[in-house]
Amino acid sequence: MENIKRVTDADNVRLSEDEKSVVIIDQTKLPNVTEYLTLGTAEELYEAIQKLRVRGAPAIGIFAGYGIYCLAQTIRSDDYEGFRKKFHEYKEHLNSSRPTAVNLSWALNRMERVVTSNPHLSVGEILDLLREECVMIQQEDIAMCRAISEYGLSLLKNGDGIITHCNAGPLATSRYGTALGPILLGREKGMQFKVFADETRPLLQGARLTAYELQKAGVDVTLICDNMASIVMKNGWIQACLVGCDRIAANGDAANKIGTSGVAILAKYYGIPFYVLGPSSTIDLDCPTGNEIKIELRSPDEIKRGFYKEPVALEEVKCYNPAFDITDHSLITAIITEKGILRPPYDKALADMFR
Numbered sequence: 001m002e003n004i005k006r007v008t009d010a011d012n013v014r015l016s017e018d019e020k021s022v023v024i025i026d027q028t029k030l031p032n033v034t035e036y037l038t039l040g041t042a043e044e045l046y047e048a049i050q051k052l053r054v055r056g057a058p059a060i061g062i063f064a065g066y067g068i069y070c071l072a073q074t075i076r077s078d079d080y081e082g083f084r085k086k087f088h089e090y091k092e093h094l095n096s097s098r099p100t101a102v103n104l105s106w107a108l109n110r111m112e113r114v115v116t117s118n119p120h121l122s123v124g125e126i127l128d129l130l131r132e133e134c135v136m137i138q139q140e141d142i143a144m145c146r147a148i149s150e151y152g153l154s155l156l157k158n159g160d161g162i163i164t165h166c167n168a169g170p171l172a173t174s175r176y177g178t179a180l181g182p183i184l185l186g187r188e189k190g191m192q193f194k195v196f197a198d199e200t201r202p203l204l205q206g207a208r209l210t211a212y213e214l215q216k217a218g219v220d221v222t223l224i225c226d227n228m229a230s231i232v233m234k235n236g237w238i239q240a241c242l243v244g245c246d247r248i249a250a251n252g253d254a255a256n257k258i259g260t261s262g263v264a265i266l267a268k269y270y271g272i273p274f275y276v277l278g279p280s281s282t283i284d285l286d287c288p289t290g291n292e293i294k295i296e297l298r299s300p301d302e303i304k305r306g307f308y309k310e311p312v313a314l315e316e317v318k319c320y321n322p323a324f325d326i327t328d329h330s331l332i333t334a335i336i337t338e339k340g341i342l343r344p345p346y347d348k349a350l351a352d353m354f355r
């Protein structure tokens, strides 16, 4: 257990000292304020995911694992059936906080399986197993991000220009991140890349989080507005696109932050490889294509008020604010997971990977 504590303490999502709450960095306040939150109630945990205080598909999964473990400890029922019922209630509530990233339900289902497959154990024994499981989810993510980073780095050359969208770095995962993993690992090995970070409207994860993480790591990063992706590609400054993912369907269609598909379309036009990086927990073989992926719609206020002093549009103006879009599999050069580099046809490659 000592070893487990040391591993998790270093990360941006972790259990509190008394193990009754989850501690996160409030990502909505970065980069100007680094504030840690200690969250223990069902409402606090739900709100943190819904408001993107914790965000990024793998980080949401890790957070949910720890969160449901904390909630399980509060269940006042010594009989198995009472415990299982309340656990399921908590799970369904947390699971409804955001719909698109499959990692949320993946982690919660994994935790629930610990409960449902051990009806013969006491509640205390189940709690011990739940603790092991949520710590394992994070430890596995650390290992997966490292492997993804190694595979991703094998596709890059020293000095390459790279564009990325949203934030798929350490804050969104554990340690290296997914899309930023190869860049950070390359930096550790003495390589330099020229990274262009899309600001990522409307919530500016690129400006606030990606540019912050890369700058702090000593990577050459240039912040651009989303509508500047085309010009940097046309200028010949980009040799690869690296993006994360929130859910990958069985045919290789990939959901990621709104605007990702636009970058992929541009990349195809300019003949630049477009790589999607994510752990296998982001692959959802139950989802045949991107059409079946539920896209989260968020408040118009994020567009109209967001980070501006005054609203940028009239109160009565309608807004459409989808948080994600689907990149068609035909635009993706390779999908990089901890198990290797997958090339088209993705339906076969993905099915083989899970076989």
Ligand code: MRU
Residues within 6 Å of the ligand: 052, 055, 056, 057, 058, 101, 165, 166, 167, 168, 169, 172, 173, 177, 178, 179, 205, 243, 244, 245, 246, 256, 257, 258, 323
């Ligand atoms: O709405 P967000 O900020 O949670 O969206 C995050 C993304 O789209 C990331 O690219 C994705 O979750 C991968 S994070 C490794």
